[in-house]
Amino acid sequence: MPFRPEEIGGWLARYGERPVVATVGSHSALDVADGAVREGFRTLLLCQAGRERTYSQYFRAHRSADGSVERGCVDEVRSYARFADAFTSAELATLRERSALLVPNRALSSYVPLSTIEDELSLPLVGSRRLLRIEERTERDNYYALLEAGGLPIPRPFPRPEAIDGLAIxxxxxxTRRLERGFFTVASPAEYEQKSRALLAAGTIAPEDLARARIERYIVGPVFNFNFFFSPLAPRAEGLELLGVDERRESSLDGLVRLPAAQQLELPSAARIPEYTVVGHGTLTVRESILEEVFRWGEKFVEVARAKYPPGIIGPFCLQTVIDPDGHLTIFDVAVRIGGGTNVHLDVGHPYGNALWRMPMSSGRRLAREIRSALASGRLAEIVT
Ligand SMILES: Nc1ncnc2c1ncn2[C@@H]1O[C@H](COP(=O)(O)OP(=O)(O)O)[C@@H](O)[C@H]1O
Ligand SMILES: [Mg+2]
Incomplete structure (x- = not known):
């Protein structure tokens, strides 16, 4: 059932004093749940049957009689045959009765159609609902268009394979694994032909996807994912925070680069083309002189997102970058919600977040703290959409 944005105020008016922090049980859910518990909230995870034991068993919260948490961080798990079943009209009504504030993550926007999220998911989302769609590279108004509009640096696109004049991705x-990547790198139109033919023949990629693929300059350098937070409640000069930086472990790429060159050359040719499936994260800091630029692009992103998609960024977002030898960033991907790598600062916080907040500050905790201060100042409507 479609809802109108004007209804959100009415839902919030009926919410109890202490809403429940809810999120889809995958991606960054542990960080969100841990942070919510730290800030005094109860947590509710929407899980898919068969994928819920992490939450329902291993991280289940044990509370003492006074409500304090002695173990774990997940108060309640609701399981569904499929994630999308969490968002039927009846289930949404139940979640509203429970005063659920939904924190959007990539699992939500991967498993639930964006049109459902935009028009039918009748729960307050802590974040900016209309922005989620820009993460889809196949959309015309995608994040590349937004970054360009804001004057942020992106890898140069190659409009056609014939235009490839250097290393490209x-x-x-x-x-077949639709949520995973069929990425490959090439250095010339001829290599594009050869590799794409091999991947098509192997069934790794499909022709209709290849026709719509994004081809861009491959930037050689280390990848840094900057986990920011933007608070619309704070004075503007203090709105942008850098909480932490993560990097990814991608399979098979990270396994390949751990092989000596001689062994790489022994691999069958198909295994030499790396896959980019994210399987874990590590934590990083960045050379201090680079931080000025990091904040500059963070600010520009906040501004252009607000201009093009009001109310713009609310809460956590992530700029995924490659840094070149001059210390300059190129942004190849963005998350307009909590990033996938924030579990690196789960509970321990991160040097930047901690240095700012004078206490362990993870993305999950920062989010919950924003909800808490919005509740205290009667401004909850400003951080949900
Ligand atoms: N232009 C680029 N230059 C260098 N590496 C890139 C580039 N674009 C993507 N990558 C690599 O591919 C990975 C996945 O790319 P990304 O655009 O983040 O895809 P997804 O949307 O699937 O997360 C990155 O983590 C990075 O290692
Ligand atoms: Mg990415």
Missing amino acids: VKLPHA
Whole structure:
């Protein structure tokens, strides 16, 4: 059932004093749940049957009689045959009765159609609902268009394979594992032909995806994912915070680079093309002189997102970058919600977040703290959409 944005105020008016922090049980859910518990909230995870034991068993919260948490961080798990079943009209009504504030993550926007999230998911989302769609590279108004509009640096696109004049990355989904990547790198039109033919023949990629693939300059350098937070409640000069930086471990890429060159050359040719499936994260800091630029692009992103998609960024977001030898950033991807790597600062916080807040400050805790201060100042409506 479609809802109108004007209804959100009415839902909030009926919410109890202490809403429940809810999120889809995958991606960054542990960080969100841990942070929510730290800030005094109860937590509710929407899980898919068969994928819930992490939450329902291993991180289940044990509370003492006074409500304080002695173990774990997940108060309640609701399981569904499929994630999308969490968002039927009846279930949404139940979640509203429970005063659920939904924190959007990539699991939500991967498993639930964006049109459902935009028009039918009748729960207050802590964040900016309309922005989620820009993460889809196949959309015309995608994050690249937003970054360009804001004057932020992106890898140079190659409009056609024939235009490839140096190392490039071709971005398209995996043919069968649709949520994973079928990316490959090429350095010339001839190599594009040869590699794409091999991947098509192997069934790794599909022709219709290849026709719509994004081809862009491959930037050689280390990847830094900057986990920011923007508070619309704070004075503007204090609105932008850098909480932490993560990097990814991608399979098979990270395994390949751990092989000596001689062994790489022994691999069968198909295994020499790396896959980019994210399987874990590590934590990083960045050379201090680079931080000025990091904040500059963070500010510009906040501004252009607000101009193009009001109310713009609310809460956590992530700029995924490659840094070149001059210390300059190129942004190849963005998350307009909590990033996938924030579990690196789960509970321990991160040097930057901690240095700012004078206490362990993870993305999850920062989010919950924002909800808490919005509740205290009667401004909850400003951080939900
Ligand atoms: N232009 C680029 N230059 C260098 N590496 C890139 C570039 N674009 C993507 N990558 C690599 O591919 C990975 C996945 O790319 P990304 O655009 O983040 O895809 P997804 O949307 O699937 O997360 C990155 O973590 C990075 O290692
Ligand atoms: Mg990415």
